[in-house]
Amino acid sequence: MHADRSAPPRGEPGAVHVILGADRTRIVLSGEIDADLGTDLHQATADAEQSGLPIEVDTHHVTFMDSSGVAFLARLATRSQHRVRLLRVPPTVRFLLEVTRIGELLDVVDDDAETQFEARGDGNLLS
Numbered sequence: 531m532h533a534d535r536s537a538p539p540r541g542e543p544g545a546v547h548v549i550l551g552a553d554r555t556r557i558v559l560s561g562e563i564d565a566d567l568g569t570d571l572h573q574a575t576a577d578a579e580q581s582g583l584p585i586e587v588d589t590h591h592v593t594f595m596d597s598s599g600v601a602f603l604a605r606l607a608t609r610s611q612h613r614v615r616l617l618r619v620p621p622t623v624r625f626l627l628e629v630t631r632i633g634e635l636l637d638v639v640d641d642d643a644e645t646q647f648e649a650r651g652d653g654n655l656l657s
Contacts, residue, residue, distance in 0.1 A: 541561065541562045541593050542560070542593055543561050543566075544559070544560065544561040544562040544563045544564060544566065544567045545561055545567075546558075546563075546567055546570040546571060546573075546574045548573075548574050548577045548578060550581055550583075551583070553583065554583045554584040554585065554586055555577070555581045555583045555584070555585050555586070556585075556586050556587075556588060557574050557578060557585065557586070557587045557588070558588045559587060559588065559589050559599070560590075560591035560592060560593075561591065561592070561594075562593055562594040562595075563592055563596070563598065564594065564596045564598050564599070567598065567599075568598055571598060571599070575602065575605050575606060575609065578610070579609055579610070584610075584612040584613075584614075584615070585606055585610050585612065585614045585615070586614070586616070586617055586639075587603065587606070587614065587616050588618060589617065589618060589619050589620060590618035590619075590620065592620055592622065593620075594622065595623055595626055599626070600626055600630050600632055603616075603627075603632055603635075603636060604632050604635065607632070607635035607636050608635070614635075614636050614637070615636070615637045615638075615639050616636050616637070616638045616639065617639050618639075618640075619638050624638070
């Protein structure tokens with residue numbers, strides 16, 4: 531049995547995690563952020579909105595993002611009471627921010643020192 535060489539390589543499945551902190555909400559995205567995560571992205575938006583805290587999105591482990599991910603970031607930026615911060619943005623995501631101009635609605639933080647995060651004492655992780 532041999533592998534089908536014409537099939538495109540499978541990327542890392544995408545994941546969305548919402549972590550409630552003492553003073554902000556962190557959304558961690560990883561893998562392929564695409565239409566398959568539509569429900570998860572909508573739920574993350576709702577969870578973050580409900581917290582009422584400033585929102586930061588860690589994109590360090592994103593390997594691919596399509597229009598679903600861009601729409602998610604735009605939705606967060608327009609619905610949040612605070613300016614949304616993007617942390618550790620990889621080149622693929624940075625390119626999309628520039629091309630779509632969504633980056634103008636968000637703060638991109640390059641300094642790792644600013645990304646220290648302390649989750650709530652109850653360990654509240656929403657996903």
